[in-house]
Amino acid sequence: xxxxxxxxxxxxxxxxxxxxxxxxxxxxxxxxxxxxxxxxxxxxxxxxxxxxxxxxxxxxxxxxxxxxxxxxxxxxxxxxxxxxxxxxxxxxxxxxxxxxxxxxxxxxxxxxxxxxxxxxxxxxxxxxxxxxxxxxxxxxxxxxxxxxxxxxxxxxxxxxxxxxxxxxxxxxxxxxxxxxxxxxxxxxxxxxxxxxxxxxxxxxxxxxxxxxxxxxxxxxxxxxxxxxxxxxxxxxxxxxxxxxxxxxxxxxxxxxxxxxxxxxxxxxxxxxxxxxxxxxxxxxxxxxxxxxxxxxxxxxxxxxxxxxxxxxxxxxxxxxxxxxxxxxxxxxxxxxxxxxxxxxxxxxxxxxxxxxxxxxxxxxxxxxxxxxxxxxxxxxxxxxxxxxxxxxxxxxxxxxxxxxxxxxxxxxxxxxxxxx
Numbered sequence: 464x465x466x467x468x469x470x471x472x473x474x475x476x477x478x479x480x481x482x483x484x485x486x487x488x489x490x491x492x493x494x495x496x497x498x499x500x501x502x503x504x505x506x507x508x509x510x511x512x513x514x515x516x517x518x519x520x521x522x523x524x525x526x527x528x529x530x531x532x533x534x535x536x537x538x539x540x541x542x543x544x545x546x547x548x549x550x551x552x553x554x555x556x557x558x559x560x561x562x563x564x565x566x567x568x569x570x571x572x573x574x575x576x577x578x579x580x581x582x583x584x585x586x587x588x589x590x591x592x593x594x595x596x597x598x599x600x601x602x603x604x605x606x607x608x609x610x611x612x613x614x615x616x617x618x619x620x621x622x623x624x625x626x627x628x629x630x631x632x633x634x635x636x637x638x639x640x641x642x643x644x645x646x647x648x649x650x651x652x653x654x655x656x657x658x659x660x661x662x663x664x665x666x667x668x669x670x671x672x673x674x675x676x677x678x679x680x681x682x683x684x685x686x687x688x689x690x691x692x693x694x695x696x697x698x699x700x701x702x703x704x705x706x707x708x709x710x711x712x713x714x715x716x717x718x719x720x721x722x723x724x725x726x727x728x729x730x731x732x733x734x735x736x737x738x739x740x741x742x743x744x745x746x747x748x749x750x751x752x753x754x755x756x757x758x759x760x761x762x763x764x765x766x767x768x769x770x771x772x773x774x775x776x777x778x779x780x781x782x783x784x785x786x787x788x789x790x791x792x793x794x795x796x797x798x799x800x801x802x803x804x805x806x807x808x809x810x811x812x813x814x815x816x817x818x819x820x821x822x823x824x825x826x827x828x829x830x831x832x833x834x835x836x837x838x839x840x841x842x843x844x845x846x847x848x849x850x851x852x853x854x855x856x857x858x859x860x861x862x863x864x865x866x867x868x869x870x871x872x873x874x875x876x877x878x879x880x881x882x883x
Contacts, residue, residue: 473657474594474665478602480652481587482609484545484645488582490614490738491641492556495621497714498731499559500839501721502630509565511718515839517568518714522831524576525584532580533821536589541655544581549645551578557638560631584824586653588804592816593656597666600805604749607741607800614738622717622731684812689881690819695810695872698865702761703803703826705862708834709768709855710796713737715838716789719848723779733789740793747794748801757805761866764798768859771795776852806866810873812882 496518504511535544555575559568591602617637624633657664690696716737717730725733744764752760774788807820838851876882 472665473654473660473662474602476652477590477594477654478605480648481590481606483648484549484653485583485587485606486609486613487641487645488549488552488579490609490612490617491637492553493579493583494614494713494734494738495617495637497717498618498621498625498727498734499630499634500714501718502625502727506630507563507565510843512836512840512843513565514568515714515836517565517572518711518835519832520569520572521576521579522829522835524573525580525831526825526829528577528580529585529821529825532585533818536581536585536655541586541590542649542653545586545649545653546646548578548581549642549649551575552582553578553638553641553645555638556641557635560634560638585821588820590653590655592804592813594664595666596664600749600753600801603804604745604747604801607745607749607797608743612738612742615735615742616738618734618738619728619731622727622734625731626727683883684808684814684816685819685876685881687815687818687822689876690811690815691822693872693876695869695876696819696823698869698872699806699810699823700826701865702806702862702869703799703824704830705858705865706796706799706803707826707830709858709862710799711830711834712838712851712855713793713796714835715842715848715851718842719775719779720785722842722846722848723785725782725785729782733786736786736790737793740790740795741797744794744797745801748798749805752802752805757802757809758866758870761798761802761806762863764795764802765859765862765866768792768795769856772852772856772859776849776856806869810869811876 500511500514503509504514551574555571555573555578558571562568562571587606588603591599591606595602621633621637624636628636654660685693713734716734717727720730720733721727748760748764751763771788771792774784775792778784779788803824804820807823808816811819838848841851842848
């Protein structure tokens, strides 16, 4: 007698939807933004620092929107919310193609950031936390890798489009294209929780009776009221700040390359290498964290980051080494999307994960406010990114300390009996 074929759990369908949504929003919009900086500044006569201020505005809006977005996700239908968010993000990006003044970037950075908060930052970790009891780290790694994979495909395409069609048409093509692809996928695949489908989270049915203690532990943790007063929380904030500042250099890779004499097509290919690195890194760090723990994995990622930054400081004029360095850099910064949620869970548990994570990633927003325009102004005033890369080298070392002290703070919480 043939056994009935086991159906694929709906959690994987949700993950597929997240892969396409986050991948298109990050790879098609967020990571391609840097390719436009030099063409726009040259065409409109805008300073690099002045234009990159729109990243700061975006980050300020992100910081303000994070707690509000968390409440909206709990209150409203997730699919409706995501459709509106995609229209805000991708539609605003398309509108950049119609602008003639830097004020247009400042204006449309506001709705773009409001949409991006939900689409690229909160929805993925929260939905994966709801749908997966087993392979949660792998699921996060796959989602983050999607942004790199789609980015690897779109970065060279965007570079070629800018060269052939101009930056205005390319903004519009990418923005409209993302909306056309993502909105139907969201409606077809995304659901907020397994209960809405009459299901349990993936892996919940594999838990045996004698593992009840482990289940209880998996659902335990620290309350948000206690967490936000702890040293562990502040060092986690610092981790997000430094890691995001390190990752923010991706928006400046293209101007950096073109400042060295490379053309826009080379810059697009270099950013494609960055995105390939993100794909491999996201999967690698998710796998490694399951093997050696998230703390050791995060420290290893920061130390590895010293290598590509060192190459870009010393031999950026070598096109082969430049491309290798950007690929390895992308590999390292994949740790932010993969390890950020895992570090939050490891430090504070699952008890109030979404609220604690939503607060912790304000470090990400603050970094965007400071780092992105600072890099632009440093280049504008010095004509070089050497000082920026030296600062990033130092931040990688400081972030190792942030991770170590965050886990010392966790031990204090456990010793005080705040884990329950």
